[in-house]
Amino acid sequence: MEVKSNNITVERTKRSKIDQVDFDNLSFGSVFADHMLVCDYKNGEWGAPSVVPYQPIELEPSAKIFHYGQSIFEGMKAYKDDQGGVWLFRPEENQKRLNISAKRLAMPELPKEIFMEGLATLLQVDQEWIPQTKGSSLYIRPFMFASGNGFHASPADAYKFIIACAPSGPYFSGKVKVLIEERYSRAANGGVGFAKAGGNYAAQFYPTQLAVQKGYNQVIWTDDNTHEYIEEAGAMNIFVRINDTLITAPTNDRILDGITRKSILDIAADEGIETEVRKITVAEVINAAKDGSLKEMFGAGTAAVVSPISAFGYKEVDYNLPELDQSYAALLKKRITDIQYNRGDDKFGWRYRVL
Amino acid sequence: MEVKSNNITVERTKRSKIDQVDFDNLSFGSVFADHMLVCDYKNGEWGAPSVVPYQPIELEPSAKIFHYGQSIFEGMKAYKDDQGGVWLFRPEENQKRLNISAKRLAMPELPKEIFMEGLATLLQVDQEWIPQTKGSSLYIRPFMFASGNGFHASPADAYKFIIACAPSGPYFSGKVKVLIEERYSRAANGGVGFAKAGGNYAAQFYPTQLAVQKGYNQVIWTDDNTHEYIEEAGAMNIFVRINDTLITAPTNDRILDGITRKSILDIAADEGIETEVRKITVAEVINAAKDGSLKEMFGAGTAAVVSPISAFGYKEVDYNLPELDQSYAALLKKRITDIQYNRGDDKFGWRYRVL
Ligand SMILES: Cc1ncc(COP(=O)(O)O)c(C=O)c1O
Ligand SMILES: Cc1ncc(COP(=O)(O)O)c(C=O)c1O
Numbered sequence: 085m086e087v088k089s090n091n092i093t094v095e096r097t098k099r100s101k102i103d104q105v106d107f108d109n110l111s112f113g114s115v116f117a118d119h120m121l122v123c124d125y126k127n128g129e130w131g132a133p134s135v136v137p138y139q140p141i142e143l144e145p146s147a148k149i150f151h152y153g154q155s156i157f158e159g160m161k162a163y164k165d166d167q168g169g170v171w172l173f174r175p176e177e178n179q180k181r182l183n184i185s186a187k188r189l190a191m192p193e194l195p196k197e198i199f200m201e202g203l204a205t206l207l208q209v210d211q212e213w214i215p216q217t218k219g220s221s222l223y224i225r226p227f228m229f230a231s232g233n234g235f236h237a238s239p240a241d242a243y244k245f246i247i248a249c250a251p252s253g254p255y256f257s258g259k260v261k262v263l264i265e266e267r268y269s270r271a272a273n274g275g276v277g278f279a280k281a282g283g284n285y286a287a288q289f290y291p292t293q294l295a296v297q298k299g300y301n302q303v304i305w306t307d308d309n310t311h312e313y314i315e316e317a318g319a320m321n322i323f324v325r326i327n328d329t330l331i332t333a334p335t336n337d338r339i340l341d342g343i344t345r346k347s348i349l350d351i352a353a354d355e356g357i358e359t360e361v362r363k364i365t366v367a368e369v370i371n372a373a374k375d376g377s378l379k380e381m382f383g384a385g386t387a388a389v390v391s392p393i394s395a396f397g398y399k400e401v402d403y404n405l406p407e408l409d410q411s412y413a414a415l416l417k418k419r420i421t422d423i424q425y426n427r428g429d430d431k432f433g434w435r436y437r438v439l
Numbered sequence: 440m441e442v443k444s445n446n447i448t449v450e451r452t453k454r455s456k457i458d459q460v461d462f463d464n465l466s467f468g469s470v471f472a473d474h475m476l477v478c479d480y481k482n483g484e485w486g487a488p489s490v491v492p493y494q495p496i497e498l499e500p501s502a503k504i505f506h507y508g509q510s511i512f513e514g515m516k517a518y519k520d521d522q523g524g525v526w527l528f529r530p531e532e533n534q535k536r537l538n539i540s541a542k543r544l545a546m547p548e549l550p551k552e553i554f555m556e557g558l559a560t561l562l563q564v565d566q567e568w569i570p571q572t573k574g575s576s577l578y579i580r581p582f583m584f585a586s587g588n589g590f591h592a593s594p595a596d597a598y599k600f601i602i603a604c605a606p607s608g609p610y611f612s613g614k615v616k617v618l619i620e621e622r623y624s625r626a627a628n629g630g631v632g633f634a635k636a637g638g639n640y641a642a643q644f645y646p647t648q649l650a651v652q653k654g655y656n657q658v659i660w661t662d663d664n665t666h667e668y669i670e671e672a673g674a675m676n677i678f679v680r681i682n683d684t685l686i687t688a689p690t691n692d693r694i695l696d697g698i699t700r701k702s703i704l705d706i707a708a709d710e711g712i713e714t715e716v717r718k719i720t721v722a723e724v725i726n727a728a729k730d731g732s733l734k735e736m737f738g739a740g741t742a743a744v745v746s747p748i749s750a751f752g753y754k755e756v757d758y759n760l761p762e763l764d765q766s767y768a769a770l771l772k773k774r775i776t777d778i779q780y781n782r783g784d785d786k787f788g789w790r791y792r793v794l
Contacts, residue, residue, distance in 0.1 A: 285506070
C-alpha cells in the first residue's frame, strides 16, 4: 500500500488485465481499467479516498440504490497527446455539475479536492490504460449512489463515490439518424432532467428501443407538455444550423447543461459563426428541412463529441440532411478535439494537464 | 438444500436473527427477515428462483443499476390473523404492475409463477417473521434491477429479481401534514410516473426535505405543467372529501395506479358513499377549505394504509382539516384492514391465503 502526498492510499492490482485489451479496436465503455477510486460517506462525512483494484461492490439487498434510484454520475475523458502527455477537458465543470446533481437528488456534495485529486491519482496509476490511438480516449465515469439501507422512502444515510475508467473508441459507429419524439418524454418541469441522475436514462430506454426498431439511433426529446420544442438527445445536446446560423435550445430544469454544448457555442462565436440560444420548434425545423434552409443538425456531448445527424424522422416522415463540404460540425469537431488532444491552441484555457 | 415441489430450492440460514427483533416496537422497513428470494435473468431468460439467507449482493462497478437507474419495485404486506393464518391482499395486482413497470423501463417481464410461487415459498420459510401485533405486518419488497455491465447508456443484458421482507409497524407515526407543491414535480407527461421506478422516488426526496424543514411530512404533487391539479403523494394516492363526496384524481401516465386507491373506491361505493374520479384543482380544495365544505383528505397506499391528513399548506398558508367523529377515512380503513387481516367479510374476493 502506497500513500500519495495528497493522502490518498493506493493498493495496486496484482494481475493487470491490460494485456488482454486490443487498443486498436475499442468499443465504448465495455472494458475497464485495472483500478478505481473509492470514497465512502457515512455518519455525515466523507472518509478518505483510496485507489484500489477494480473489483465487485458488496451491498445489502435493502441498499437504497436498488429501491429509490439515488444515483448520479458524470462522464469525462482523458486524452493522450503525441508526446504521451495526458489531458482533461474542463474537469472542474464536471466536478461542479456532480454536486448540482447531488443536491437535487438529496445526496451529499463531494468536496472538490476528493474529486480532483482522486481523479489525478487514479489516472496516474492507470496511465497505461489511456489509449493513444486516434479517436480513442479513456472514458472516465465518476458516480455516486446510495449505499445506506432501509425500505423507508427517504434519502439514504450512506453513499459511495467511485471513479472507474474504460478505454473507449467512438460512441456511435457510422451515421446518426434520429427520431423526434411525439409521445414520450425524458424530463418534467420542476423535475430532475438537468441532473445527471440515473433514473433519467432508464426512462429513455424504452422509447429509444421503439425508435431503434424503426431504424433510428437516438430519440430527440421534446418538451413533455406540448412536444413542440426540441430539447436534447439521450446523451447529447442538439444543434441545428438554419442557413448560416447555429441554434441550440436554452438549458432549463429539463435539459442537461452540457459542457460540450457550451464549449461549442464559444468556439463557434470565436469562428465568427452566428449563434442563437433560443427555443427551437419542431415546426421550424421541418419547414427549414422542406425549404432547404436546414443545413445541418448535430449532437454534442463528451461521449459522442460532435456527431453529425444524417436524417431525422417525425410523424412517419424522414427528412434527410445534405452532405456539406464545409460543415460546421466538422469544423467545430476539429477545433474541440484539437484542444482536447493538445494539438491546437487553447485560447479559452480549457485544457487541464494531468501527466 | 431442500427442493420444494414447485422446483424452488431453499437454503436455510444457520443463524436466525429473529431473537434480536422486538416485535412490539417495529419501525417501518428497517429490520429484515432471515431469507430472500432471488432469481437471475441472463442470456434472454429467467433462471430458477431460490430462497437463500438474506445476504449482501455483489455487483461490478459498471453494473447498470449504478449508472442508468434501471430499477423497479413493488410494495406488499403479509398479514397474520388471530388464528395464525397468513394472507396477502390482491397480490396479482402487484405482480401485474411489476411487469407494467418492467416494460416501461425496458426490463424483462417476470413470469407470474416465479413471482407468486417464489413469494409463497419465501413466506413459508420466513413465516415466524410475520408479526401478529396489531397494526403490524410483514412488509414485502419485490424488486428488480439491472445487474448487467457497461457504461453504454442502453438497457442491461442481465437483471436480478429479489423479494426481501421487513416486519414493520406503521409508516407514519402521528398526524400527517402535507404541502401542496408549486414548483417541483415528480413526473412528466409521457414519462415514468405510472411505473414504480426507483428514479421517481429519488426525484422526490429533495422537495420533500424542503417541505419537512417547513414542518410538513409529505408533499402533494401537482401536474408539472400548471401545478394546478392535485396528483398524488410520495407513496400514497390522495382522496379529498368535499361535503359527502369522495374524490380522487384519475390515474394517468404520471400517477401510480395504486391498489389501495382502487380498493378504497370499491369499498366506498359499497358503503353507499358517492365517489368521483376526476381532476381536482388546488383552487377547488382551497375554496372548499375556506367555505367549510372540505371535510377530509387522506392518503391511501400499502405502506401508509389509510392515513388521514390533518392539515395542508399552500403558498405559505396552512389549512387545518376538521376532526370528524365519523370520518370516511376511519370507516374505509376499518373495512380494508378487516379484509386484509381476515377479520371481516371478503365480498370482493381480494384476500389471498398463503398459509
Ligand atoms: C442527457 C445528456 N445531455 C447532454 C449531454 C452532454 O453533456 P456533456 O457535453 O457535458 O458531456 C449528456 C452527456 O453527458 C447527457 O447525458
Ligand atoms: C407513488 C405512489 N403512489 C401511490 C402508492 C400507493 O399504491 P398501492 O396502494 O398499490 O400501495 C404508492 C405505493 O405503493 C406509491 O409509491
